[in-house]
Amino acid sequence: MRRRSSLTAEKDSDPELKQRPGRAASGGRQGPAEEPSMGKKPFRRLGLLGKMKRIMMVLLVVYITIPIIIKLFPSIQAKLVFLNFVRMPYFIDLKRPLDQGLNHTHNFYLEPEAGLKIGVWHTVPARMWREAQGKDGRWYESTLNSAHPIVLYLHGNAGTRGGDHRVQLYKVLSLLGNHVVTFDYRGWGDSDGSPSERGMTSDALFIYDWLRQRRAESVPLYIWGHSLGTGVATNLVRRLCERGTPPHALILESPFTNIREEARSHPFSMVYRLLPGFDWFFLDSISANNIRFASDENVHHISCPVLILHAEDDSVVPFQLGKKLYNMASQSKSLSGHKVQFVAFPASLGYKHKFIYRSPELPNILSDFLGAAHPVAA
Numbered sequence: 001m002r003r004r005s006s007l008t009a010e011k012d013s014d015p016e017l018k019q020r021p022g023r024a025a026s027g028g029r030q031g032p033a034e035e036p037s038m039g040k041k042p043f044r045r046l047g048l049l050g051k052m053k054r055i056m057m058v059l060l061v062v063y064i065t066i067p068i069i070i071k072l073f074p075s076i077q078a079k080l081v082f083l084n085f086v087r088m089p090y091f092i093d094l095k096r097p098l099d100q101g102l103n104h105t106h107n108f109y110l111e112p113e114a115g116l117k118i119g120v121w122h123t124v125p126a127r128m129w130r131e132a133q134g135k136d137g138r139w140y141e142s143t144l145n146s147a148h149p150i151v152l153y154l155h156g157n158a159g160t161r162g163g164d165h166r167v168q169l170y171k172v173l174s175l176l177g178n179h180v181v182t183f184d185y186r187g188w189g190d191s192d193g194s195p196s197e198r199g200m201t202s203d204a205l206f207i208y209d210w211l212r213q214r215r216a217e218s219v220p221l222y223i224w225g226h227s228l229g230t231g232v233a234t235n236l237v238r239r240l241c242e243r244g245t246p247p248h249a250l251i252l253e254s255p256f257t258n259i260r261e262e263a264r265s266h267p268f269s270m271v272y273r274l275l276p277g278f279d280w281f282f283l284d285s286i287s288a289n290n291i292r293f294a295s296d297e298n299v300h301h302i303s304c305p306v307l308i309l310h311a312e313d314d315s316v317v318p319f320q321l322g323k324k325l326y327n328m329a330s331q332s333k334s335l336s337g338h339k340v341q342f343v344a345f346p347a348s349l350g351y352k353h354k355f356i357y358r359s360p361e362l363p364n365i366l367s368d369f370l371g372a373a374h375p376v377a378a
Helices: 002-013 036-072 075-082 126-132 137-143 164-175 197-214 228-242 259-265 278-288 295-301 319-330 362-370
Strands: 105-113 116-123 150-154 179-183 221-226 249-253 306-311 340-345
Touching: 036 075, 036 278, 075 278, 105 137, 105 197, 116 164, 126 137, 126 164, 150 164, 150 197, 150 228, 164 179, 164 221, 179 197, 197 221, 197 228, 221 228, 228 249, 228 295, 249 362, 259 278, 259 319, 295 319, 306 319, 306 362, 319 340
Parallel strands: 150 179, 150 221, 221 249, 249 306, 306 340
Antiparallel strands: 105 116, 116 179
């Protein structure tokens, strides 16, 4: 027993005889618990690659499926053009324009067709806001016979007449001494019906005639269209000119040439633009819904002053489409003798697609174009 104890003591005191860390007592072999750790990382990498492959496969299937679905069901493409189901801002009560800061605006409804109701806002000039408090629809209607110009505003797709950038423009135009009348086309906001290019143009014509019957003969009546509303505006003004009742001026904010060129240039189409058969899958589906908005054709049948406003950093309707439309309008025989003007807003200003109303130069631009100094609100 003493001999064995002394040998143990010698081992403990001699560093050469001590066990090295990580070695088993059986002579330095690795324990079985350490062996599986050698293959953990490769297995993890293989699992991650497998997940990525599955995700890529799903995305590829979705990418291929979307054009096929749109081709088979072209009504989907129409919804993507109009976006009337996108209502922004949400939870807005269109019956209460006061909630949007328009305390001199009246909400009412008209019937362009039997059984079809559309919602309308009428904002009086800002100088009349005190007088407007507590007044009913008859008072608002009677003010259209005053000496103040009237702007019929045609909004673009998505949202309603209560969209924030639209409301801000109404305020600017009202401060400049104008009546502003705007409405939601059939299928938008709280208006009845379903959207179509023909229906939108018909609604605009109805509102124009309603205003024309109530204004004083000498009062200017302007038409202002924005984005998709520029297509409605040129459709409307073409019809008005053909029947001999043109407006005093047409103002196009962020316009395009026609809906096919706009769809081809839209950011949403970027992932499919180089796809073989892009026109057949997407653009022909738009045409199948009788959607054209051919402003490039309409300018050859319009005979009134035309002002085009476009921001260089517009990513929704590319600047070059507005410039192209202007070039066509400036060469139009029907517009010969009428003022045709293009105003570009530099990208450094950041006005993009819907913030031109922020321009401090806008009042002067409108005053110069319309030929009279804008009145200062009292």
